[in-house]
Amino acid sequence: MSHARIDLNEVERRAFQATLQDGLLEMYLGLIFLGFGMGGILDSVGLPGDMSIVIMMLAVVLLWALREYVVLPRMGRVQFSAARRKKVRNVWFAIMASWYVAFGVLFVAGMRHIGLGWAWLLAIIAAAMLAGFWLPAYFLHIPRLYGYGALLALAMPLIHWVGSGVAVFSAAGGLMALAGIVRLVRFVRDHPVPPAEEETANEFAR
């Protein structure tokens, strides 16, 4: 650590970004978008579409287990400051708000029988997607979310051209989940499990 001017904001930002290197964020996001398309995919192969709920729940449990038993023993546990926790909370509120606004616009248009047309429909959803990814990318300094947001926003016109939201959402979700898996593999390779805490406790006690 240099004794020159220490940028504490930069140190805190890097510490926070370190907790997002495990790929689980991509896997959760990929799972959400795969979930949009999973029912349709299951139907198309002759399986009940309701199975998608069970599969999603199992996937969430799997991701939780990955975090508890694979990631945290390697990454360690940290409690960030109240300011950081508040910032993360505010970003989530902003994301929720952007989706409420998008769905609100669509709902009102539907209620008033305003024919928006595909272009407007997809543009509104694309805008909500961008907000959902670009807000945390900017305020929480997670630059890769800019790319994911752009990928999903650009996927919106594809739904109209391909004619299948299932295929597009599944492909986008699958790509994100795959990126998450690659990150996780790299994380596990670069972060071996440290010595057991018992050894630490003994060393510390000496």
Added chain:
Amino acid sequence: MNSHADRAQVLNGIDRLIHEPARLGIVVILYVVESADFTFLMNQTGLTWGNLSSHMSKLEEAGYVAIDKTFMGKKPLTTARLTDAGREAFRAYRQQMQQVFDDLPE
């Protein structure tokens, strides 16, 4: 600071416990978070487990760091946080170092 003597006096007063690079790294990380376990600190500072333990001992002896030992299920979990004294000591150290660097001639 107007003279070499003034600068020397400030430098002599620097908290050497915090000034050591490895311990400075630990204190900086703990300053920007509420608490962290040894694994997180090891990853952030690049120290080995043994080095980290040794430096943490010194910081705890000085009252700058508090170590909490709990259990996560059956596994022991050791977390560290800066005490109020540790935060104050780091703020004072940072102020002194900024003063030293600000007064250095170009």
